[in-house]
Amino acid sequence: MKPVPFDYVRPQSIAEACAALAREDSVIIAGGQTLIPMLAMRLARPACLVDIARIADLAGIREEDGAVAIGATTRQTDAEYSDLVARRVPLLAKALPFVGHAPIRHRGTVGGSVANADPAAEIPLVLVTLAGTVVIREAARTRAIAAHDFFLGPMMTAIPTGAIVNELRFPVWAGERIGVAFHEISTRQSDFALAAAAAQVSLDADGRCLACAIGIGGATPVPTRLDGAAEDLIGSTLTDDDVRAALAGAIDTVEIMVDTHASPDYRRRAANTLALRAIAEARDAAQQVRQGRA
């Protein structure tokens, strides 16, 4: 359980980090909570680690242009304990406690989870569900990639070689009555998700659905939005029957992962059930907003 020898550099700026990544077999380390086990098991044998964790421009949480922007190297617990995240991106706040265990979240970074693109990861699922964007930095330029174009497959993303994830943008929904829910099944608490579902709904004063976002992960190679089902629910009051009808067949055409941990049939059923629960819970939470004010 000892990594192979490697060099270690700690650039002070994004430009320096991009330059360091030009070296062959160099990899980025931020929190290292996925990379270091890979190194320990010698599944990864890089020549050089480029530590971006102390680059000041890469960390921090702020709201601008209708989104909460979270710097790539922001620690997961910093996002979890953030008031701004809790108020403006409550779905992310709901999902973060499912990410590993607290000691992992103290070191693990929000951007690292996205760049790693594990199918079971919660932060990518929230980012895709909310139709967020990933801002990446290449040597000379910055560009934004929509989350649904960013995740290409298990552990595969659209990040070009030598680029760095700069920040993630989670859209903030307008509206008074917003509810969110996140559900996940794993074999042990905080283990990898076999299936997960995220939902966010916005209701009008009469309880009708103005906006709805549903995403599933864990079961699928990449986080997947159920846009058809979400559209069917707009204008409804999100009764259990409405939700069941909208979800019927929605997951049948979605690619489900095959591995030794759970059968595709199980994962499909679990994802469907979790999506149902998530929407119902998000609905109930949104309804509470009105009752709380009455």
Added chain:
Amino acid sequence: MKADLNVNGKAVSVEVEPRTTLLDCLRDQLGLTGTHAGCEHGICGACTVLLDGEPVRSCLMFAVQADGYAITTIEAVAPAPGELSIVQDAFCETHGLQCGYCTPGMILTAEALLRRIPDPTRADIVNAISANICRCTGYGQIVEAVALAAKRLAGSNVPRALPPGDGA
């Protein structure tokens, strides 16, 4: 490669390979063998130390990454040689340890929990220690120990000592 660390309130300078984990550095170079090496890939929690007062896996970081943090190991938990902290004492009293391998990690996890949440619910305690594996499966007594420590700390009229460097 040189790494300047702050371990248990003392500044130390070590010469390490970049691949040396903080765990191996603490044990092999600084002789702090109270931090236990378990799975060495982040699963078991035996190697837990506090970094600026928060529990982390010392096997999941390299010593060269650890400069600038206040690192607290189990050796710094007791108030004086031969004494036990309130949390350690509670573990003894409730039989919260059997073989003792997971205990340093459990104690540090509990110390951090009780600083953040002085009056934890059972769910808070279970959630916190779920990050640490006890292969003797003595979880029942460990939960009891943390609850007892919380009660005693609440009733204690001695100000809580924060770990060195934890200015929070």
